[in-house]
Amino acid sequence: MKKLFIIGNWKSYKTAAETNDWFQQISNFQFQIANLQDKEIILCVPFTVLSTAKSLIQQYELPIRLGAQDISPFDEGKYTGEINGKQIKEFAEYVIIGHSERRRYFSETDELLAKKVAMAKQYGIVPLFCVEGSDVPVPSGVDIVIYEPITAIGTGNPDTPDDAEKVCKAILEKDHNSFSLYGGSVTSENVRSFTSMPSISGVLPGGGR
Ligand code: PGA
Numbered sequence: 001m002k003k004l005f006i007i008g009n010w011k012s013y014k015t016a017a018e019t020n021d022w023f024q025q026i027s028n029f030q031f032q033i034a035n036l037q038d039k040e041i042i043l044c045v046p047f048t049v050l051s052t053a054k055s056l057i058q059q060y061e062l063p064i065r066l067g068a069q070d071i072s073p074f075d076e077g078k079y080t081g082e083i084n085g086k087q088i089k090e091f092a093e094y095v096i097i098g099h100s101e102r103r104r105y106f107s108e109t110d111e112l113l114a115k116k117v118a119m120a121k122q123y124g125i126v127p128l129f130c131v132e133g134s135d136v137p138v139p140s141g142v143d144i145v146i147y148e149p150i151t152a153i154g155t156g157n158p159d160t161p162d163d164a165e166k167v168c169k170a171i172l173e174k175d176h177n178s179f180s181l182y183g184g185s186v187t188s189e190n191v192r193s194f195t196s197m198p199s200i201s202g203v204l205p206g207g208g209r
Helices: 016-027 047-060 085-089 100-105 110-122 161-175 191-195
Strands: 004-009 039-044 065-068 094-097 126-131 144-147 179-182
Touching (some): 004 094, 161 179
Protein backbone atom coordinates (compact mmCIF):
# COMPACT_ATOMS: atom_id res chain seq x y z
CA MET A 1 0.00 0.00 0.00
CA LYS A 2 1.18 3.53 -0.82
CA LYS A 3 2.33 5.63 2.14
CA LEU A 4 0.14 8.70 2.59
CA PHE A 5 0.97 11.96 4.32
CA ILE A 6 -1.88 14.17 5.52
CA ILE A 7 -0.30 17.44 6.63
CA GLY A 8 -2.35 20.22 8.20
CA ASN A 9 -0.90 23.71 7.98
CA TRP A 10 -2.32 25.99 10.65
CA LYS A 11 -0.49 29.02 9.19
CA SER A 12 -0.70 32.08 11.48
CA TYR A 13 -3.85 30.96 13.26
CA LYS A 14 -4.70 29.84 16.79
CA THR A 15 -3.81 30.97 20.26
CA ALA A 16 -2.95 28.53 23.03
CA ALA A 17 -6.57 28.64 24.25
CA GLU A 18 -7.87 27.90 20.74
CA THR A 19 -5.35 25.06 20.43
CA ASN A 20 -6.67 23.55 23.66
CA ASP A 21 -10.24 23.73 22.34
CA TRP A 22 -9.27 22.18 19.01
CA PHE A 23 -7.51 19.22 20.59
CA GLN A 24 -10.36 18.67 22.98
CA GLN A 25 -12.73 18.40 20.02
CA ILE A 26 -10.37 16.15 18.07
CA SER A 27 -9.89 13.87 21.09
CA ASN A 28 -13.50 12.73 20.72
CA PHE A 29 -12.84 11.65 17.15
CA GLN A 30 -12.32 7.90 16.89
CA PHE A 31 -9.09 7.39 14.96
CA GLN A 32 -9.38 3.92 13.50
CA ILE A 33 -5.93 2.52 13.97
CA ALA A 34 -6.39 -0.02 11.14
CA ASN A 35 -7.04 2.84 8.75
CA LEU A 36 -3.92 4.67 9.85
CA GLN A 37 -1.47 2.05 8.64
CA ASP A 38 0.78 3.63 6.05
CA LYS A 39 -0.63 7.06 6.90
CA GLU A 40 1.26 9.85 8.59
CA ILE A 41 -0.88 12.62 10.07
CA ILE A 42 1.22 15.72 10.66
CA LEU A 43 0.12 19.04 12.10
CA CYS A 44 2.29 22.07 11.40
CA VAL A 45 1.46 24.65 14.05
CA PRO A 46 2.80 28.10 15.00
CA PHE A 47 5.92 28.11 17.21
CA THR A 48 3.90 29.61 20.08
CA VAL A 49 1.69 26.53 20.40
CA LEU A 50 4.21 23.76 19.67
CA SER A 51 4.66 23.01 23.35
CA THR A 52 0.91 23.04 24.07
CA ALA A 53 0.19 20.86 21.03
CA LYS A 54 2.86 18.35 22.05
CA SER A 55 1.44 18.03 25.57
CA LEU A 56 -2.12 17.64 24.28
CA ILE A 57 -1.13 14.97 21.74
CA GLN A 58 0.47 13.02 24.58
CA GLN A 59 -2.43 13.63 26.95
CA TYR A 60 -5.07 12.45 24.48
CA GLU A 61 -2.77 9.78 22.96
CA LEU A 62 -3.44 10.99 19.44
CA PRO A 63 -1.73 9.49 16.36
CA ILE A 64 -0.56 12.93 15.24
CA ARG A 65 2.99 14.08 14.60
CA LEU A 66 4.08 17.67 14.94
CA GLY A 67 5.74 20.01 12.51
CA ALA A 68 6.90 23.63 12.61
CA GLN A 69 6.22 26.10 9.79
CA ASP A 70 9.67 27.64 9.54
CA ILE A 71 13.23 27.21 10.79
CA SER A 72 16.15 29.58 11.15
CA PRO A 73 18.90 29.25 8.53
CA PHE A 74 21.31 29.75 11.46
CA ASP A 75 22.26 27.53 14.35
CA GLU A 76 21.77 28.80 17.90
CA GLY A 77 23.38 32.19 18.46
CA LYS A 78 22.86 35.93 18.36
CA TYR A 79 19.95 35.98 15.91
CA THR A 80 17.16 37.92 17.59
CA GLY A 81 13.73 36.55 16.87
CA GLU A 82 14.88 33.37 15.13
CA ILE A 83 13.81 29.86 16.15
CA ASN A 84 16.55 27.33 15.40
CA GLY A 85 16.63 23.61 14.69
CA LYS A 86 17.79 22.67 18.19
CA GLN A 87 14.79 24.49 19.66
CA ILE A 88 12.32 23.00 17.17
CA LYS A 89 13.61 19.47 17.65
CA GLU A 90 12.39 19.53 21.27
CA PHE A 91 8.82 19.58 19.97
CA ALA A 92 8.58 18.74 16.28
CA GLU A 93 9.76 16.09 13.83
CA TYR A 94 8.92 18.01 10.64
CA VAL A 95 9.22 21.53 9.29
CA ILE A 96 7.63 23.24 6.30
CA ILE A 97 10.26 25.00 4.19
CA GLY A 98 9.71 27.05 1.04
CA HIS A 99 5.98 27.68 1.38
CA SER A 100 4.90 30.19 -1.26
CA GLU A 101 3.66 32.56 1.45
CA ARG A 102 7.19 32.76 2.81
CA ARG A 103 8.73 33.11 -0.65
CA ARG A 104 6.24 35.87 -1.45
CA TYR A 105 5.80 37.87 1.79
CA PHE A 106 9.25 37.32 3.30
CA SER A 107 11.31 37.25 0.10
CA GLU A 108 12.81 33.86 0.87
CA THR A 109 15.25 32.88 -1.87
CA ASP A 110 16.34 29.47 -3.13
CA GLU A 111 19.72 30.03 -1.45
CA LEU A 112 18.14 30.82 1.93
CA LEU A 113 15.80 27.83 1.64
CA ALA A 114 18.75 25.53 0.98
CA LYS A 115 20.32 26.77 4.25
CA LYS A 116 17.08 26.08 6.11
CA VAL A 117 16.96 22.56 4.70
CA ALA A 118 20.57 21.98 5.81
CA MET A 119 19.72 23.18 9.33
CA ALA A 120 16.67 20.94 9.54
CA LYS A 121 18.74 17.95 8.43
CA GLN A 122 21.47 18.80 10.94
CA TYR A 123 18.93 18.41 13.74
CA GLY A 124 17.16 15.39 12.29
CA ILE A 125 14.02 17.34 11.41
CA VAL A 126 12.33 16.24 8.18
CA PRO A 127 11.88 19.11 5.69
CA LEU A 128 8.48 19.34 3.98
CA PHE A 129 9.68 21.30 0.97
CA CYS A 130 7.11 23.28 -1.01
CA VAL A 131 7.47 24.23 -4.68
CA GLU A 132 5.20 26.04 -7.11
CA GLY A 133 6.19 23.82 -10.04
CA SER A 134 8.58 21.08 -11.09
CA ASP A 135 11.13 23.63 -12.35
CA VAL A 136 11.72 25.10 -8.87
CA PRO A 137 15.07 23.95 -7.41
CA VAL A 138 14.85 21.41 -4.59
CA PRO A 139 17.86 21.33 -2.24
CA SER A 140 19.63 18.01 -1.87
CA GLY A 141 18.56 15.88 1.06
CA VAL A 142 14.86 16.64 0.62
CA ASP A 143 12.70 13.50 0.56
CA ILE A 144 9.24 15.07 0.68
CA VAL A 145 8.32 17.70 -1.91
CA ILE A 146 4.91 19.36 -1.95
CA TYR A 147 3.60 20.84 -5.18
CA GLU A 148 1.49 23.88 -4.39
CA PRO A 149 0.44 25.95 -7.41
CA ILE A 150 0.10 29.56 -6.34
CA THR A 151 -3.31 29.94 -7.99
CA ALA A 152 -4.67 27.12 -5.82
CA ILE A 153 -3.47 28.23 -2.38
CA GLY A 154 -6.31 29.59 -0.29
CA THR A 155 -8.44 30.32 -3.35
CA GLY A 156 -10.92 27.45 -3.38
CA ASN A 157 -9.65 26.78 -6.88
CA PRO A 158 -7.56 23.56 -6.76
CA ASP A 159 -5.44 22.23 -9.59
CA THR A 160 -6.95 19.31 -11.46
CA PRO A 161 -5.85 15.89 -10.16
CA ASP A 162 -4.48 15.09 -13.64
CA ASP A 163 -2.32 18.20 -13.74
CA ALA A 164 -1.15 17.70 -10.14
CA GLU A 165 -0.23 14.11 -11.03
CA LYS A 166 1.84 15.29 -14.01
CA VAL A 167 3.78 17.81 -11.91
CA CYS A 168 4.28 15.40 -8.98
CA LYS A 169 5.54 12.75 -11.39
CA ALA A 170 7.97 15.24 -12.93
CA ILE A 171 9.22 16.21 -9.45
CA LEU A 172 9.89 12.57 -8.57
CA GLU A 173 11.68 11.96 -11.87
CA LYS A 174 13.79 15.11 -11.66
CA ASP A 175 15.07 14.98 -8.10
CA HIS A 176 14.51 11.32 -7.22
CA ASN A 177 12.63 12.28 -4.07
CA SER A 178 10.86 9.61 -2.09
CA PHE A 179 7.48 11.33 -2.02
CA SER A 180 5.67 14.13 -3.80
CA LEU A 181 2.49 15.62 -2.38
CA TYR A 182 -0.13 18.10 -3.52
CA GLY A 183 -1.43 21.21 -1.69
CA GLY A 184 -3.82 24.02 -2.59
CA SER A 185 -7.57 24.13 -1.80
CA VAL A 186 -7.67 20.49 -0.75
CA THR A 187 -10.98 19.67 0.95
CA SER A 188 -12.61 16.58 2.41
CA GLU A 189 -14.60 16.39 -0.83
CA ASN A 190 -11.68 16.46 -3.28
CA VAL A 191 -8.89 14.86 -1.22
CA ARG A 192 -9.35 11.37 -2.64
CA SER A 193 -9.16 12.60 -6.23
CA PHE A 194 -5.57 13.66 -5.46
CA THR A 195 -4.42 10.85 -3.17
CA SER A 196 -5.65 8.22 -5.64
CA MET A 197 -3.16 9.47 -8.23
CA PRO A 198 -0.10 7.17 -8.52
CA SER A 199 2.57 9.86 -8.01
CA ILE A 200 0.76 11.80 -5.25
CA SER A 201 1.60 10.56 -1.74
CA GLY A 202 -0.50 12.94 0.29
CA VAL A 203 -1.87 16.42 0.72
CA LEU A 204 -1.23 19.67 2.58
CA PRO A 205 -4.49 21.40 3.45
CA GLY A 206 -4.13 24.82 5.05
CA GLY A 207 -6.35 27.42 6.57
CA GLY A 208 -6.16 26.53 10.24
CA ARG A 209 -9.67 27.63 11.03
P1 PGA B 1 -5.11 25.97 1.35
O1 PGA B 1 -3.58 26.17 1.77
O2 PGA B 1 -5.50 24.56 1.69
O3 PGA B 1 -5.84 26.99 2.19
O4 PGA B 1 -5.20 26.26 -0.10
C1 PGA B 1 -2.64 25.22 1.44
C2 PGA B 1 -1.29 25.72 1.91
O5 PGA B 1 -1.09 26.92 1.98
O6 PGA B 1 -0.41 24.93 2.22
